[in-house]
Amino acid sequence: MARKQHAPETPATRWLRARGVAFTAHPYEYLAHGGAQHSARVLGLDPSSVVKTLVMQDQDARPLLVLMHGDRTVSTKALARQIGAKSVEPCAPDTAQRHSGYLVGGTSPFGTRREMPVYIERTILDLPHICINGGQRGFLVGIPPQVCTGLLGAVPVDCALAMD
Numbered sequence: 001m002a003r004k005q006h007a008p009e010t011p012a013t014r015w016l017r018a019r020g021v022a023f024t025a026h027p028y029e030y031l032a033h034g035g036a037q038h039s040a041r042v043l044g045l046d047p048s049s050v051v052k053t054l055v056m057q058d059q060d061a062r063p064l065l066v067l068m069h070g071d072r073t074v075s076t077k078a079l080a081r082q083i084g085a086k087s088v089e090p091c092a093p094d095t096a097q098r099h100s101g102y103l104v105g106g107t108s109p110f111g112t113r114r115e116m117p118v119y120i121e122r123t124i125l126d127l128p129h130i131c132i133n134g135g136q137r138g139f140l141v142g143i144p145p146q147v148c149t150g151l152l153g154a155v156p157v158d159c160a161l162a163m164d
Helices: 011-018 035-043 076-083 093-100 122-126 146-152
Strands: 024-027 050-058 063-069 072-074 088-090 118-121 130-136 139-143 155-157 160-162
Touching: 011 130, 011 139, 024 130, 035 050, 050 076, 050 093, 063 072, 063 093, 063 122, 076 088, 076 118, 076 155, 118 122, 118 146, 122 146, 122 155
Parallel strands: 050 130, 063 118, 118 155
Antiparallel strands: 024 139, 050 063, 050 088, 072 160, 130 139
């Protein structure tokens, strides 16, 4: 029988609480390289409503965060065009960790080590509720997507591609 997992206290949950954001806790058994598809499956969620936090960088190695549906990938060309960059690419895992303060697989847009611009796939804002990483591998928090625009200042973009 699986033991009941508890919601961890993380920089992300402290950040949310400090701003009065109510959230639901969704711990699950983490699977390396399982991603949003795995967490959606084990938690019984729609993969589109599980939002990935991706640490990327522009051509000058300036970091940025992209919030994307769990069942989609980022068109870096479309993103670069919309944010006025020459190019955008994912950061290497160690670089992503250095910028965010979180281990890859546990990256939350809340309570990051370094302040970075945040971009959110526009269609995420059409959802009534999302689950996004809570700052630790195997832990999501449920929030209204407007928290991302209202408190993070996330800028809506159109850069979703279907996953292969």
